Amino acid sequence: MKVIKDISEAVNSTNVKPGSVIYTGGNAATPQTLLQQLVKDKSIKKVELISILLLGDIQELFSKESCQRIKHRVIFSGPYSRKALNEGLATYQVMHLSNVPFQVKNYLKPNVVFIQVSGPDKGGNYSYGTTVEGVQAAVNTAKANGGIVIAERNRQMPFILGTTIDESNIDFLIDTDYPLPVIPYLRPDETAHKIGRLITELFITDGCTLQYGIGKVPEAVTDAVIDKGIKDIGIYTELFTDSMQKLIEKKIVTNKFSDVNFSISSIFLAKDKNGYDWLDYNSSVQNRPCNFTNNILRIAQQHKMIAINSAIGVDLHGNIWADSLKGRQIYSGIGGQADFLRGSILSKNGYGIIAMESTTNNGISKIIDMCPEGITTTAIAADPVVIVTENGAFNPLGLNLAEHAIGIAHLAEQNTKEMLLRKIYDSPEFYKPREALSDKSPKGFIPYESIEK
Structure with missing residues (x-):
């Protein structure tokens, strides 16, 4: 695992080549720093991005310009992807949540994975934090086929017990510190x-x-x-x-x-x-x-x-x-x-x-x-x-x-x-x-x- 200071050392057109299939964590664990760099680096093109409800400061990921370089496969849409989906700038990947890991492993086959983690614990394991869904399957698939895993360790991400990733399965790690996306409290009427x-x-x-x-x-x-x-x-x-x-x-x-x-x-x-x-x-x-x-x-x-x-x-x-x-x-x-x-x-x-x-x-x-x-x-x-x-x-x-x-x-x-x-x-x-x-x-x-x- 290489700890980096500059995100461009990991997210660049050398590591994320044309034809790459990227799986990214989503929800509160959306790796915002990694995805922002994906938007920023215009030399990264002709790649696919698989996602489940991306939240946070990632609106530009679904701009018309970004969608010309990045083919989105959206499993669950949110406020930023909705317009792109319904204007033909992104694709809707229809599947049950239970079936995501199976399809990731056997059909989608990502070779690049973006995640957000916390840790490590005393055993050298990092928590996937607030989002596991299909991330573990994506990591295992990428590593089994010579792919790379890029993680940002957010200081504000909780270490949630359960499913973890060993540090040996992370290729690049960058430290970040920003608030996690929150959901508004809706008082019952x-x-x-x-x-x-x-x-x-x-x-x-x-x-x-x-x-x-x-x-x-x-x-x-x-x-x-x-x-x-x-x-x-x-x-x-x-x-x-x-x-x-x-x-x-x-x-x-x-x-x-x-x-x-x-x-x-x-x-x-x-x-x-x-x-x-x-x-x-x-x-x-x-x-x-x-x-x-x-x-x-x-x-x-x-x-x-x-x-x-x-x-x-x-x-x-x-x-x-x-x-x-x-x-x-x-x-x-x-x-x-x-x-x-x-x-x-x-x-x-x-x-x-x-x-x-x-x-x-x-x-x-x-x-x-x-x-x-x-x-x-x-x-x-x-x-x-x-x-x-x-x-x-x-x-x-x-x-x-x-x-x-x-x-x-x-x-x-x-x-x-x-x-x-x-x-x-x-x-x-x-x-x-x-x-x-x-x-x-x-x-x-x-x-x-x-x-x-």
Whole structure:
């Protein structure tokens, strides 16, 4: 391992030759110094860059000029890559998070890896810090095929226990010191609290294992779990956030029914520096690669696995989409949603849950008759996914397609619900839909008012 002072000693057209395939860490561990040099050095060209949600000061990486030199393969899009993707300047690499390491090793085959690390520990091992996902597979693939690994050791990166990289596998190391990207805290409003209460009252009990992400609804679920007095929770997730830290600090998380006594995640994000500092050498959490955390069979083995994810929309059949606004208008990515939905359904007494507000901020219904043409779905009608909005919860188990449609329509806001129910009733395709116009709650649907009694 060569420790360098000037980043150009490592990131240059000699090491990153035309035809190179680069894999970069992402999320809070986006190696910003390395990527900034990739933008700065115009002699680096005709290379590919594989990424998962790049954050931080890297906007120029997706400029029109940069995209002419760098072919982006974006597995999960963020605020900087979204415009480039939808203007044909970058490519969308569609895959489940669980499958990233396999495809990296066997198909994408990077020969250059950019990472951010902390450490070393007393054994000479560096932590991958807040992001493992497919990074370990990329490192192993590059080293097995004569490639190079370039790391920046950020003074502010926590040493998260679990998956590490030996110093012998790092070719170049440069020391940096800058704040990690943070996620804004979104205070739950009454709509989010209704969703959180529904999920907690109906599906979360003592000893459950939880997976959820960031946003108002996860925060509301956390508050509801605390208010309900639930105990002995386990955490097995792809993304660890401040709300989960809160449950650990309140001793609600014990991982009593897990194989290990610590929470497991592949990616870590926090709302401030204190959240990242809390992770440093903290034995209550460990990181793992995403082919471990998102393995459907491992998810299924968790005790009463409750996976809570959000979506952009759902149609009357129960098709769910989360990565796109239209068929080819990419917003984010498949991520691990399908992994956790399907794994949790296989868990004994587990549930895969889609939690979302019934309308957008602009008042547009997220519940529609038919999904947009060409849309990528993270769950199809045959997946027994529970759908929850502020209006109620719908469980499709045991129901036919007409009963799906009627129950899902009841999740919508009042005007949309009435319109959809009339459409169901008037449609010749649905079997005996008279129940559509009934005042009674349909099969599989539990209204919010029922948990308030």
